Amino acid sequence: MKIYKGGRMTEFLRGAEVGQDLWWAPKPMKTRTTGCSNVGLLTMGIGITGILPVLERELSTNPTSKVVLLYCNRTSQDEVWVEKIKTLSETHTDRLTFTRHLTREAVKATDSEEHISHDRLTPDVLAKYFAGWDPRDSAFQVVGSKPQKKAIYSALGRLGFGKDDCKLHVQ
Secondary structure (H helix, E strand, C coil): CCCCCCCCCHHHHHCCCCCCCCCCCCCCCCCCCCCCCEEEEEEEHHHHHHHHHHHHHHHHHCCCCEEEEEEEECCHHHCCCHHHHHHHHHHCCCCEEEEEEECCCCCCCCHHHHCEECCCCCHHHHHHHHCCCCHHHEEEEEECCHHHHHHHHHHHHHCCCCCCCCCCEEC
């Protein structure tokens, strides 16, 4: 378990005993479907707790949307809920593209089979996923630290996705 300076659960975790069982679940979120044909979900680290309910809602209520989920971490040790997302990906093979971005982990031979990338989310990398998307019929949700969100927002802007014309939502 990691404890982050200023993190929301830091005080709780500092009070936990070594070996103590802990349980938590994603906070229920008020999510809405976008009504868009293309949905980009980009999350860094533990931000997956906020994206997972949005992903599930989008897949269950907007049957025609194409969804790209980019889940970014330093290493696979930092990931949570990968198996659940893989199951969703297998259930919605025609609609969900799920790629894990591990920026500080060595490349393995099976990475291409696992849909793992070792690239940072630069405009060139984002273009591989979102090229050809109509900004008027696309929506994004980005979850991460303020600097991460700012960088992603800037990169999406360089690809032609502005805050107003693509319903970009940065959480």
